[in-house]
Amino acid sequence: MGYLPSFWERNIGNNGKTKYSPTIFQYKIESRLSANSGRQAKDSSRPSISPLTNLTTQEENRLKAKALRERSLALERASAENSTVRTPSGFIATSDISIAGQKRSHSSISTAAVPATSRDARQSTKDARADDTMPQAARKFRKYVDHDFSKMTDTKGGFLNAEDDPWNKALHAPKEGEKPAHMTLKEWERHQLLKGLRNRKEGPFEPGLSVLGKGNMKCRECGSLEIDFVWEEVFKCKVCNGCKEKFPEKYSLLTKTEAKEDYLITDPELKDGELLPHLNKPNPHKSHWHDMMLFLRYQVEEYAFNTKWGSAEALDAEFEKRETEKKKRKEEKFKSKLKDLKKKTRTEAYRRSLKGDGKGGKFGDAISNGKHEHEWGQTVENEDGISVKSCVECGMEVEELEF
Template sequence: MEKPNTPPRTVTTRSQVISPPTPEVKRRIEENRLKAKALREQSIARELASSSNNTNRTPSGFIANGRTDDTAPQAARKFRKYVDHDFSKMTDTKGGFLNEEDDPWNKALHAPKEGDKPAHMTLKEWERHQLLKGLRNRKEGPFEPGLSVLGRGDRKCRECKSLEIDFVWEEVFKCRVCNGCKEKFPEKYSLLTKTEAKEDYLITGPELKDGELLPHLDKPNPHKSHWHDMMLFLRYQVEEYAFKTKWGSAEALDAEFEKRETEKKKRKEEKFKSKLKELKKKTRTEAYRRGIAGDGRGGKFGDAISNGKHEHEWGQTVENERWNECKNLL
């Protein structure tokens, strides 16, 4: 009897049938694509318009270079759009405002007082009057003294006998010298600050403030405009007072300078030794406290022994598996 043959199982694969989009779906897709394209073109146009409006152009029509690297020239301090304030050095007015000393750039605080301006003068006339007053004090512009044949022997340069002397120096320092000789002899006619006169020539502050003893020229401080004015002294006048009047000679000044430096070094060493002594005392106190707070068995290995020499007793040399020879501490 023959075995009936079983027909092979038919494998059916389920394939997902995708229906084509309807005309309505195609229409919506196309509308969305056109809307997105239009929005993108509008945004690009706005960016181009804003960039063209913000472009910095020179008077000749060229576009200014907008470099922001470190090599690019930086803006001058007076042309910046902000003001630096050091809040650690400012006065707390408790009212949310700055006082006149802390805010020197505020024109309202530094405006001329109404009481100083005459009533019959306008503000423009008053400003012109102040300008002429400043030129008159500095002897500049129309108030600069001219050359005259009268008194020619009295008003000459002390070095080259020139008539073109610096009239400001003549008035302040009582020294007649021209600008050329000031540059030619800097060892005599250079200006010294108050700090340099104190440190180099050992002149005290009251002596420097005495205008009859040492005349000085006041100039605005170049570091901060709201600081006190600089006091500038003429070098040869300072040296004459220091060498002849105060110390007697340059050698005496050098000896006094070395003496003060030695005393300063000695005080520094004494201060260091006192701090070191205090540190040692504190260390001994801490060691004593730790010893008291311990178990009371005395010292430990490595502790220093007072009034004696710290020595160890070693046993005989034995061989070990790990090392060839070793000794044990007894």
């Protein structure tokens, strides 16, 4: 007998066979259909849920594992805040050294900021420009400026004027000594006057004299209070203007050339401000040349006599030695030039003087290394009565027979 639903009612008769009641069966069917229709109407109000697939299940499992992993790492970091993390080889973990098994953040391994738009990667955010993460140009192209030659002025000389080259600092630098545009002529003259007084420490910029006399500086020669404060600041020498004119052998100023030639001091020594202080003044020959370097005579002499050469006599001996060597080099150079000139103009005479017996010669004379031809003299009789003749040049004798 086949399977029957549980809601079917069975009656077992006398003969042991099952009998079904149709009335009860119809009632059960109707009640079950009404219950199913009510459940369907109730479920239709809720959204339908698609069944889980293998891909969805894998993604959920991955997210759960990731959350568990981050939670465990956070616990490990919290427990190891006071302890120093080291690599297996013993190095301490820093921004440059990473620990194996720990995941780094994206910001620590990213080499550039993400552009604001993907349409043009050259457009970067302000932070990216501030960090200078964009690719840099090569060294030889860093100062390259792209000019529009169609809008430039043809100067016929191969150079750019100030309008065509707005990035040139030399062309657009403010010129010194010219009145600015925002100042009037009277204000500019007053500014120049105050600038000169400030540099010379005169007028309102002259240091005041105290009535107590403790902090006053006095002249090293006469004890006057009116010293030259510029010299005191530059040379650290307290002297008044009267004593400067009275003792020129001590307080006269020497140029750089005079210090080099007269006291044999080198350029590095003269440029050392702590060793030999100097006063800068505009060049009187050309205004655009380098400023003059003026040195105080007694300071140069103290350094040359005491520190460098030991005494004035040693300096004079070194000066004489250098002058002698200079004169010798000059003579040798003159002789070498003269020798080259002789080689070019008097070749035969030069060869004759070199290969002869040192007595020199004249043009037309035979050179000693050339082929010798005998010039025989007259025939004479020697002591043995034999007729001989000898060469006039070499003195060779030969016998001569007469028939």
